[in-house]
Amino acid sequence: KAGVTQTPRYLIKTRGQQVTLSCSPISGHRSVSWYQQTPGQGLQFLFEYFSETQRNKGNFPGRFSGRQFSNSRSEMNVSTLELGDSALYLCASSPHRVVDTEAFFGQGTRLTVV
Amino acid sequence: QKEVEQNSGPLSVPEGAIASLNCTYSDRGSQSFFWYRQYSGKSPELIMSIYSNGDKEDGRFTAQLNKASQYVSLLIRDSQPSDSATYLCAVENTGNQFYFGTGTSLTVIP
Numbered sequence: 483k484a485g486v487t488q489t490p491r492y493l494i495k496t497r498g499q500q501v502t503l504s505c506s507p508i509s510g511h512r513s514v515s516w517y518q519q520t521p522g523q524g525l526q527f528l529f530e531y532f533s534e535t536q537r538n539k540g541n542f543p544g545r546f547s548g549r550q551f552s553n554s555r556s557e558m559n560v561s562t563l564e565l566g567d568s569a570l571y572l573c574a575s576s577p578h579r580v581v582d583t584e585a586f587f588g589q590g591t592r593l594t595v596v
Numbered sequence: 597q598k599e600v601e602q603n604s605g606p607l608s609v610p611e612g613a614i615a616s617l618n619c620t621y622s623d624r625g626s627q628s629f630f631w632y633r634q635y636s637g638k639s640p641e642l643i644m645s646i647y648s649n650g651d652k653e654d655g656r657f658t659a660q661l662n663k664a665s666q667y668v669s670l671l672i673r674d675s676q677p678s679d680s681a682t683y684l685c686a687v688e689n690t691g692n693q694f695y696f697g698t699g700t701s702l703t704v705i706p
Contacts, residue, residue: 524697524699525686525696526696527693527694538693538694539693572639572640580694581642581645581688583642585642587639587641589639
C-alpha cells in the first residue's frame with residue numbers, strides 16, 4: 483500500500499511569488515490535513531479537507547489556502563510569499579479524522595523563500 | 597500564553613529508566629490529547645491518544661491526563677536508545693482546532 487506522497491520535496495521561491503504544493507493521500511483516505519513546521523514555532527495545523535470540503539482551519543492568514551479533489555488529492559497554495567513562510571510543509575491523510583491511529587504523514591515539502 | 601507548552605529539553609535518561617514528558621494546555625474545555633514521536637529528519641507519528649482523566653497504557657507507553665490541572669504527560673518505561681526522538685504533545689481544543697507543543701527532545705543513553 484503506497485504511503486502519503488508529497489510533491490515536490492524541495493522548492494525555492496522568491497518573496498512575493500506564489501507556490502502550490504501537492505499531497506496524494508493513502509488510497510481510501512478521505513481526510514487530508516496540512517501542517518507547517520519551523521524550528522521556532524514547531525508544528526502548526528493549517529487546515530483539513532474531507533470529501534472536498536474544508537472542515538477545519540488553523541490560525542493562518544488567508545494567503546494560505548487549499549483544496550481537495552474528488553480523488554482526495556489535495557493542494558495547498560501560498561500566495562505573496564514572505565521570508566517567514568520558509569518551512570517544512572507536511573500533509574497527513576486519514577480515513578476519517580485529522581488525528582487517527584490510521585493517519586500517516588508524508589515526507590514533507592521543504593520550502594525556502596529567498 | 598501559548599495554547600500548548602512543553603519543556604523543550606533536552607531530556608536525557610539512561611537505558612532502562614523511565615522517561616517522563618510533560619505538557620500543559622490553556623483551553624480548559626479541550627477534550628482530545630495526543631502524543632507524537634518524531635525522529636530527526638522524519639515525519640511525526642502518533643503514538644498515544646487520551647480523552648479521559650487518568651492513565652492510558654499501551655506497551656511501554658503510559659499517557660496521563662489531568663483536566664483539572666490542564667496537564668498531560670507521557671511516561672516511557674524501560675527506555676531504549678530507539679526511543680531517542682522529539683515528542684510532540686497535541687491538543688484539540690473546544691473549537692476543534694489542533695495545537696502542538698514545540699516538542700521535547702529525548703535522548704536515551706545506552
